[in-house]
Amino acid sequence: MSAVSLTVNGKAVTADIDPRTLLVQYLRDTLRLTGTHVGCDTSQCGACVVHLDGEAIKACTVLAVQCNGRSVTTIEGLAAGGDLHPMQAAFREHHGLQCGYCTPGMIMTAVDLVRRKGNALDEHTIRHELEGNICRCTGYHNIVKAIAAGAEAMTSEPQKVAAE
Numbered sequence: 001m002s003a004v005s006l007t008v009n010g011k012a013v014t015a016d017i018d019p020r021t022l023l024v025q026y027l028r029d030t031l032r033l034t035g036t037h038v039g040c041d042t043s044q045c046g047a048c049v050v051h052l053d054g055e056a057i058k059a060c061t062v063l064a065v066q067c068n069g070r071s072v073t074t075i076e077g078l079a080a081g082g083d084l085h086p087m088q089a090a091f092r093e094h095h096g097l098q099c100g101y102c103t104p105g106m107i108m109t110a111v112d113l114v115r116r117k118g119n120a121l122d123e124h125t126i127r128h129e130l131e132g133n134i135c136r137c138t139g140y141h142n143i144v145k146a147i148a149a150g151a152e153a154m155t156s157e158p159q160k161v162a163a164e
Contacts, residue, residue: 085107088150113125
């Protein structure tokens, strides 16, 4: 067993885990944060995207012990109090989902996209940046609209950090 200590959604967590435990397994099985999904086990689908020290990563490709001393934000940590993050609200308003399985990864990717590329995102940029995220239900039209609206909404609201 290996000891791991990290901050998840603003809260310090510590556990003794098998050193082979993937971050996605640690989040889902140990911490019971089930918003981060496992969709493919091959890092192709993006359902497991979380933020590690503020940057989007696929949690199925990182060992939990590699995150020792670092900060992880999951979909559960985006909302502040009872208020959805602007990107979450945009997905709801623009129906950027169908079954919802890919939605947490799409939202986490979108928030990172805005961090990296800014708030004025065109359709081509959004579609290109979503190449690592797969939605099996939609044609991405509403997802793209939701991300554009969420990006715009993020300019008018202060950036929210993980709930503490």
